[in-house]
Amino acid sequence: MTPSTPDPKNPENAAAGLIARIRRSGAADAALVSAADICVEDDLARHCREPRCENYGRSPGCPPHVSGPAGFRRLLKGYHRALAVRIDVPTRILLAPERRDVLALLHDIVADAERAAVGMGFANARAFAGGACKRLFCRDHAECRVLASGGTCRHPDRARPSMSGFGINVSQLMKAAGWQGEYLDPNAPAENSGMSWIAGLILLD
Numbered sequence: 001m002t003p004s005t006p007d008p009k010n011p012e013n014a015a016a017g018l019i020a021r022i023r024r025s026g027a028a029d030a031a032l033v034s035a036a037d038i039c040v041e042d043d044l045a046r047h048c049r050e051p052r053c054e055n056y057g058r059s060p061g062c063p064p065h066v067s068g069p070a071g072f073r074r075l076l077k078g079y080h081r082a083l084a085v086r087i088d089v090p091t092r093i094l095l096a097p098e099r100r101d102v103l104a105l106l107h108d109i110v111a112d113a114e115r116a117a118v119g120m121g122f123a124n125a126r127a128f129a130g131g132a133c134k135r136l137f138c139r140d141h142a143e144c145r146v147l148a149s150g151g152t153c154r155h156p157d158r159a160r161p162s163m164s165g166f167g168i169n170v171s172q173l174m175k176a177a178g179w180q181g182e183y184l185d186p187n188a189p190a191e192n193s194g195m196s197w198i199a200g201l202i203l204l205d
């Protein structure tokens with residue numbers, strides 16, 4: 001067995017390596033969660049189209065181009081464990097244009113962790129982020145190249161599907177990871193620097 005291959009007798013070692021890598025990449029934390037604890041809700045995915053998100057239909061990582069809650073539930077049946085990822089962000093940043101930079105960082109972190117996981121032997125690792133890649137990476141282009149012409153993604157090493165379109169309950173994911181589940185602190189006025197978070201997910205094995 002090479003040093004980069006997960007030890008099946010102690011898979012936590014491999015996961016711990018990924019968690020350390022994610023933390024070094026700029027996340028506040030990462031944690032192993034059971035795939036069985038990932039909650040998927042049809043109503044959450046419905047918010048993408050009612051009221052319609054401005055990113056609806058504009059990238060392959062958003063509805064209606066993703067398999068949605070039903071597809072994600074099917075996908076989950078093939079997994080036992082996942083990594084939850086959290087980036088802590090001042091609430092005022094989440095409500096400002098700089099939000100895009102933080103969401104882009106989230107995509108970068110989970111995409112990097114996915115690649116690293118595959119390299120460690122988690123062949124089916126799949127990463128999900130928050131925020132639409134069209135808005136984050138291709139906002140200066142009229143259209144997504146994949147959807148417009150069947151071409152290749154302009155940012156395959158960065159863009160990952162958004163959890164929203166699959167109905168993943170991110171607050172529940174946070175709780176499953178042992179973290180606070182509230183997204184925006186209701187006691188933190190927008191103009192101050194109360195903290196919130198954004199989250200990502202890597203299905204591991």
Ligand code: SF4
Pocket residue numbers: 058059060061133134135137138143144145146147152153154155156159
């Ligand atoms: S080209 Fe890639 S990054 Fe750009 S919108 Fe399409 S899928 Fe997203």
